[in-house]
Amino acid sequence: MARKKFIAGNWKMNTTLEEAVALAKGVADAVGKQSDVDVAVCPPYISLSAVAEAVKGSNVKLGAQDVHWEAKGAFTGKVSCAMLKSVGVTYVIIGHSEQRQYFGETDETVNKKIKAALAAGLLPIVCVGETLDERKGGKMDAVIERQTRGAFVDISAGDAAKCTIAYEPVWAIGTGETATPQQANEAHIFIRNILTQLYGKETADGLRIQYGGSMKPDNAKELLAQSDVDGGLIGGAALKAGDFAGIVQPK
Numbered sequence: 001m002a003r004k005k006f007i008a009g010n011w012k013m014n015t016t017l018e019e020a021v022a023l024a025k026g027v028a029d030a031v032g033k034q035s036d037v038d039v040a041v042c043p044p045y046i047s048l049s050a051v052a053e054a055v056k057g058s059n060v061k062l063g064a065q066d067v068h069w070e071a072k073g074a075f076t077g078k079v080s081c082a083m084l085k086s087v088g089v090t091y092v093i094i095g096h097s098e099q100r101q102y103f104g105e106t107d108e109t110v111n112k113k114i115k116a117a118l119a120a121g122l123l124p125i126v127c128v129g130e131t132l133d134e135r136k137g138g139k140m141d142a143v144i145e146r147q148t149r150g151a152f153v154d155i156s157a158g159d160a161a162k163c164t165i166a167y168e169p170v171w172a173i174g175t176g177e178t179a180t181p182q183q184a185n186e187a188h189i190f191i192r193n194i195l196t197q198l199y200g201k202e203t204a205d206g207l208r209i210q211y212g213g214s215m216k217p218d219n220a221k222e223l224l225a226q227s228d229v230d231g232g233l234i235g236g237a238a239l240k241a242g243d244f245a246g247i248v249q250p251k
């Protein structure tokens with residue numbers, strides 16, 4: 001099955017309001033007419049509204065970097081699905097390794113967030129990936145399998161089909177070290193096999209799996225040429241419109 005490529009920019013904790021609007025306009029100018037690839041930008045919460053305005057009329061979609069699973073209430077610092085919807089968000093990154101590493105994200109909270117997002121009509125980008133120690137210790141497959149199965153507990157095939165998976169080996173994030181195209185593809189095939197066990201071949205074949213971890217204009221083409229690499233979740237290189245455009249349209 002042909003899967004449309006999907007490139008998303010994860011701006012992390014970068015850009016002031018002004019910088020975010022400028023970057024969003026740069027992205028919309030560079031790739032906003034692109035229709036053969038899905039494109040999204042995920043700025044910090046405070047810039048979501050303004051970025052929604054900046055990309056209006058283009059094909060660039062808006063994503064958030066996280067969400068809380070509860071609908072409302074005494075959860076200081078958190079943002080709900082309805083709040084994200086109300087400012088025009090389409091996608092939401094869930095389970096990023098930085099959330100898992102620094103902010104206590106677990107497979108269980110990932111699962112709760114995915115369910116809340118789907119119930120609200122948001123499209124989750126679900127992150128999985130092993131650390132260097134886990135890879136060296138031969139635990140890579142077990143970790144990826146645990147994270148993938150954990151994310152999709154009690155989620156129907158129809159709902160799972162609305163998700164994107166991002167395979168992000170933690171050792172490749174922001175380090176300049178990229179998984180080789182073969183390493184990435186092997187992991188993607190491994191994840192797709194788990195999804196096949198969970199949901200059957202048709203659903204698994206339709207699901208997009210992005211690669212994330214030091215993807216840049218000069219390595220994007222080879223990574224994206226792999227059979228099971230269906231896009232990218234881009235950190236550092238998403239902070240310059242030209243670099244990001246170079247991944248959306250790799251030469």
Ligand code: PGA
Nearest residue numbers: 173174213214234235236
């Ligand atoms: P990177 O980040 O492209 O800077 O490695 C990717 C990510 O963490 O989503």
